[in-house]
């Protein structure tokens with residue numbers, strides 16, 4: 349199994365994995381509205397590949413809450429033939445380690461608390477994803493101490509302008 353950063357050539361193969369693993373209509377989810385027209389955070393979009401193809405993939409997008417930069421985790425999916433082997437957990441740990449190295453301070457996702465709590469994610473009562481989103485599924489993680497303190501309100505899309513605060517996917521963020 350090889351760990352690789354996703355390249356543009358991998359895009360549709362990763363999309364096919366997501367189509368396989370998620371219910372039809374996944375792109376209608378409100379979290380996708382935060383991704384429309386915004387580049388993913390390339391160095392954190394990782395995949396695990398073996399001779400059969402892509403076994404697991406994770407992507408991240410930049411978003412903002414109250415002017416603070418936030419890393420939106422997802423989608424993540426593991427091919428059904430490899431689920432439960434630890435690949436998902438490994439990809440999450442590795443990508444979050446890299447995110448911290450790149451200077452990201454806080455992470456957000458919409459997902460199942462029973463799964464993501466093992467990585468330290470907690471429900472974010474004061475952070476509002478675009479509707480319709482079940483608030484119990486809005487989960488956050490601090491990569492630096494108190495990174496979510498005072499950061500609350502609506503999650504908004506990042507500017508696509510590379511000079512804007514959220515466009516800096518590879519540099520150290522404050």
Ligand SMILES: CC(C)(COP(=O)(O)OP(=O)(O)OC[C@H]1O[C@@H](n2cnc3c(N)ncnc32)[C@H](O)[C@@H]1OP(=O)(O)O)[C@@H](O)C(=O)NCCC(=O)NCCS
Pocket residue numbers: 369370424425426427430431432433434435436437438458459460462463
């Ligand atoms: C969710 C997913 C990414 C987890 O990856 P994985 O490699 O299968 O999981 P791991 O091997 O790292 O971890 C397995 C553990 O997670 C648990 N788990 C998996 N999905 C879970 C969920 N939705 N809720 C709670 N626990 C979950 C398993 O029961 C197992 O628990 P155990 O360690 O106590 O036995 C993968 O199963 C998947 O792609 N699912 C379909 C797409 C999806 O739901 N993506 C996440 C969107 S929120």
